[in-house]
Amino acid sequence: MSKTVATRPYDDQKPGTSGLRKRVPHFQQPNYAANFIQSIFAAARVEPGSTLVIGGDGRFFNREVIGLAIRMAAANGYGRIVVGRNGILSTPAASNLIRKRGASGGIILSASHNPGGPNGDFGIKYNVSNGGPAPEKVTEAIFRHTRTISEYRIVEDAAPDLSVLGETRLGDATVEIVDPVSDYAALMEELFDFAKLRDLVASGFRLRFDAMHAVTGPYAHEILEKRLGAPAGTVINGEPKEDFGGGHPDPNAVYAAELISEMMGPAAPDFGAASDGDGDRNLIVGRGIVVSPSDSLAVLAANAHLAPAYAKGIAGIARSMPTSGAADRVAEKLKVGIYETPTGWKFFGNLLDAGKVTICGEESAGTGSDHVREKDGLWAVLLWLNILAVRRESVSEIMAAHWREYGRTFYQRHDYEEIDKAAADGLMESLRQRLASMAGQRFGTLVVSEADDFSYKDPVDGSISTGQGVRIVFSGGSRIVFRLSGTGTQGATLRVYIERFEPDPARHGDAPADALAELVRTADVIGEIKARTGREEPDVVT
Structure with a gap:
């Protein structure tokens, strides 16, 4: 009844x-x-x-x-x-x-x-x-x-x-x-060459996957350890817990510090990865190198043809607006479409359904393809493993080769969490009011070439989304983006995205903090962050 x-x-x-x-x-x-x-x-x-x-x-x-x-x-x-x-x-x-x-x-x-x-x-x-x-x-x-x-x-x-x-x-x-695992695991076997992955693992290749006491533990145990033959203990923090073991299930350099520390050590495995609370995000780490999500998207798109599901090539690439332009250069070389959307995976759905794109990604550690309509952490891990199994190079070698071919985009996201909502709204409104007069302004060596409040017209259904984030672009292509996050639950989260393209291979080894230092200082000046929020520095840098 x-x-x-x-x-x-x-x-x-x-x-x-x-x-x-x-x-x-x-x-x-x-x-x-x-x-x-x-x-x-x-x-x-x-x-x-x-x-x-x-x-x-x-x-x-x-x-x-x-x-x-x-x-x-x-x-x-x-x-x-x-x-x-x-x-x-x-x-x-x-x-x-x-x-x-x-x-x-x-x-x-x-x-x-x-x-x-x-x-x-x-x-x-x-x-x-x-x-x-x-x-x-x-x-x-x-x-x-x-x-x-x-x-x-x-x-x-x-x-x-x-x-x-x-x-x-x-x-x-x-x-x-x-x-909950069987149908998903079967789908992964259809997309990737599990025989090659098993051979890679059997060759002595060592990997580590941190499930962060979140949902992907059972999936990683089944796929990585059972189906691919990785030894027991490959998956750490693999038991889902109601409080995530007291941790923060966000796969970034702050909350996956245990994994990153191991991967930077002298006896590091060959490959490390982590996923988040619900299994849709991922962190990729090689021995001695953390791969940024924006770079990971670009590498996956450039090498997707090495996996059976994408052997005939990809239709196009979509990225969220705050995600770096690294994938754009891959799309240009592949001669496929590149689509810049607002933040939120829902904006990729129409593009995927229409067959305009195959691979999508966001700077917040989300990547996926047309196999489902969500970002997919383990999918990204398995595609990386498929690429490693075919190329037989290390993560560091793959990244260095990618930067030589496409140039390196230095990139950081600065999160100011649980700030006063009125202060955050005031900061964004002030930026919007100054946009029309910002072109041509100089900040140190940086000159603003254009500034806008991002809006998006869906190329499939014509729907329009406005107010998606303030973009400040400088001569030479460097960029600062300001937006308020929609995923927090207390106060407001201000996210500042800082990006600089470096074509010179001699500079690809620079530390991101050094490469972006002037842009970081400029972001505070333009955004009036300290003055409006009282924050001296971000809570999280990724």
Whole structure:
């Protein structure tokens, strides 16, 4: 039996670039999660008998909300509800399941790279039938429903045991608990040459994968250790935990320090990698070298033809606007399209569906291809391994060769976290007011050639997105970008992206901090960061 429960709207349920994210106690308010889930179903306009995929990254409060979502889906007309065992599904695995099962959509419970636990972060994201994040017209519809909601529907019976594989009837729906890893692992075997990867591992090649006590642990154990034959212990921090073992599941130089320290040591493995809370981001590390996400995107695009799935070449490359221009030079040489989009994987979906691009990437450690409609951490790791297996060169050698051919783009992102929102908004508004007069201004040796507030017109459906970040471009191509992040849960996060292209191979060995020092100083002057936020330096530099 299903019932209708009266409720009242909350005024803060506007989805960001990756769904709705708040602290756990905020989600635990009466009907807070139920309101948002019911609003998803209202915006999705569910056809009776449709299939819905549900899963998450295992963080605190995951099981409770999955149980709620199952019961609500059964009461809202879904015919089949496919759920990962124990509520676990990495975001790319969920995208794959949506596509494979012909589902109308999916609910993914994650706050991605944000910390977890009883006082940590939680999130709910809706993915549409192509497996990708809901586009803006859908998230806007969800938000409209949250402002007027007065009731939600739910089945009175309890949700089935998430630990037991198989099918259960719940109201008029069938709930199917599935192995979260098997379908995804099978897809990876279709894309990559696992025989070559096994030979690489058998040759004595050593790798290390840090799952950060997040969702990719079971996937990495199955693929890297079981199917590719890497020895036990290759995967570290492989058990998913509700609080990520007290860590911060963001695969960058700050939070993956354990892995990077090992990779810089005298007995380092040949290859290191890490993934984040929900498995869609990645960090690539070679012996003695950390590969920036922007460089990783460029290298993967330039070498994708070495993997079976991309042997005939790629259709094009897409990157988010703040991501460096390293991939642009690869696209130019390959004579394929390059597309610059706003931040947020949802902007890649139309390009992928239209066949305009094959490989996509963001500077925030996300890369992926047309195999799903999400960024995919393990996919990036396996493509790197496929490239290494064919080229039989080290990561350092591959990077040096790439820079010789395409030039090196020095790049950093500076994050100022949990700053006063009014101060952050004031900073951005001040920048926008000064854009028209900025061209021609000199800052030290740097001369502004152009400045704008990035807007994007989708080449497929014509939709327009404005206010996506302030770009300051200097003569010679150096660039500073200012934008506010949509993935935080407290205050505001200001992100400043700093980029300089260096064509001279004699300068490719410079330290990024030295290469970018003048741009860093200029960013503070133009953005008035210290004056407006009181921050002397960023919280995180990646």
